[in-house]
Amino acid sequence: MSVASDSPVHSSSSDDLAAFLETELDSDSDSSSQSFPIEEAADDDDAEVTNHRLLFYLYLQALEFKCVIRSLNRVSQSSFRLKRRKLEHLETEDVASVKFIEEVSEASSSKLPCQHPGTFGNMCIVCGQRVEEEETGLSFTYIHKGIKFHQDEVTRMRDIDMKMLQSQRKLCLVLDLDHTLLNSTILRDLTPEEEYLKSRTHSLQDVSGGDLFMLEFMHMMTKLRPFVHSFLKEASKMFVLYIYTMGDRPYARQMAKLLDPKGEYFGERIISRDDGTVRHQKSLDVVLGQEKAVLILDDTENAWPSHKDNLIVIERYHFFASSCKQFDHRYQSLSQLKSDESEPDGALATVLKVLKQTHSLFFEEGGEDLSSRDVRSLLKQVRKEILKGCKVVFSRVFPTTSRSEDHPLWRVAEGLGATCATEVDASVTHVVAMEVGTEKVRWAIREKKFVVHRGWIDAANYLWKKQPEENFGLEQLKKQGTEEGEEEEKQ
Known part of the structure; x- marks a missing residue:
């Protein structure tokens, strides 16, 4: 089966789209959260890929399909030349991906008028026509700058994602950062009793074995919560993991590097306040998972006014004195006491047991039919x-x-x-x-x-x-x- 199409779309709108994408893809990589892997491939793997096909690859990356794009060498106004690896020896869980590719391939070649399911820079991801701003839909900037999908398309993507997750026996888990997985403080807020911490920080050159880091370029210090590495490793076996923080994008990505230095847990699923749709609130509308299959771990219940039934509220992690002061706690912080949470009996270890129990109820009890399962009702069952x-x-x-x-x-x-x-x-x-x-x-x-x-x-x-x-x-x-x-x- 061929992923690429050999029949380019010839239209002025396609040329406009090509020019726009060339500008976007040549821009500073720091302004975009998505990148394409570039590596050498055999010459006989060369394939012409049309403008709408390139955008479709963005679409596939949003859903994390395991179709590997081998290379992206050149972008021109008339076509994009893409070196790709043929899809061979597909795993069982990739069957849904292949079926979806075939469905979109048929839809993109259809003669019916384009429904503009999504846009990239105000241009349709299928036909390349320019779309009015008010019609461009829901923004997914954490996947790629400028990409948006209409609600009907988001629903369709979530349905497909649900089928793929079920085939992998996985659910979605959205994780807060501050006071949940870690605790950060501005350096100037360190108390005299905390000065000893500066001599105990771990090197940023290899963060895999450390839990306390001095980020001088951000004027801050960060302490990872005990058991967090084991928690992420175990949780990733049962869940597709997201980060969702009220911090800004640079902070979110830097914390993700400390938690996941190899990029094996979160990928590009790092959502910051810059990516949300409601100011000072978090919502699952930008998470590509059905609500009935998404659990949330956060220390602040009020951050999720529309999704409290999905939420596991965790005890706040107050390592630094500034954290206690922020919440008007009058007791000393863990750093001032020169102490820390217990790894085997701490909050994350306890939550991991809850996650395992909920996951087990979803997949292992009640027969093979998963269509009626809902983590919200199962979470209530665990709480009771x-x-x-x-x-x-x-x-x-x-x-x-x-x-x-x-x-x-x-x-x-x-x-x-x-x-x-x-x-x-x-x-x-x-x-x-x-x-x-x-x-x-x-x-x-x-x-x-x-x-x-x-x-x-x-x-x-x-x-x-x-x-x-x-x-x-x-x-x-x-x-x-x-x-x-x-x-x-x-x-």
Whole structure:
């Protein structure tokens, strides 16, 4: 089967498109997030590729098909000469790619009027006609500068992508950077207690074995979260990985180099605030995966107002003092304490177990038909196992002016699988209170029930596992309040 077409399209619009692409492809590579691999090939592999075919290769790269383009030697106004490798010994998972190529090949040669499924620099990726700005669709600048697709085409691409992912037994996982996979600080914000860190940074020449980096050209220092390398390696076996950060594009790409120096996990799937469609928010509209097959890992729930059911909220990673200050935390940071999270028992290790469980539910339970599976419902199912078997009564935790059932903490507890009640009885296992001396607390002590403060539920929510009750007793709450008061006096 031949990927390239031997029949060029002759039109003035094609010539305009060729000229435009020549300018774009000759521009500074730093302005574009996509590049074509260039390597030598045998002369008999030469093939004429039409203008719309070249843009179709951009399209294929967006979907990450395993069709390898061997070389791109020359761009002219009338044609593009492309050296390519023949597709031989296709793997099973490539069959969908080949079928899609054939479908688009037929569509591109059709005599029907072009529907302009997408544009590149305001020119149709199929026919090369110039398209009005308001008709150009959704931008995917992280794939390639200037490329856009209409919503119908995005839906079609996601349908194809879903079939390919299922054949590979994979889902999509969108990962936040700051406070999730790493923590960064501006150098001038380092406290005197953190000056020792400057002598412990790892070389940027080989980042594979390090976790603390001085990026003087960016005036910052970055600490990778413990277990992050193992997390990415294991997660990549089950998921196609994306980065999605509210940082700018240069920052996102630099962090990706620290996390993925060989480029084996993320590829070009690095989305920054410059690529989003809504200011100060994140959305799955620029992710090429069906929502029912996408999980999100982020420390900030409010960043995803339209996709909370896809979201796994992770405990924030506060390594630097400036990070604690940013969120108005009065305790010392991990760097000030000269400590760090545990690798085997830390937040990422816990989340990895959740991901494995959700992935297993999607692919290994309920038969062979995957069409009705939805990670959002499966994630809720996993969450309901965390406090399953616990019956909770709250004591002076909620305002008396509102219904207990409407309070967010009540709903969180129920979402974690606990049964919530307003009155105590023999079936109650936990009383959640904020102070000693209440009637319900005295009852719990007398009946040998657990008495914990609300942090027990919060921790279960963020850590995705039931926490030891002895770490959340009311005496710990009182001690914590005393320590915070002393710290405030010092400041």
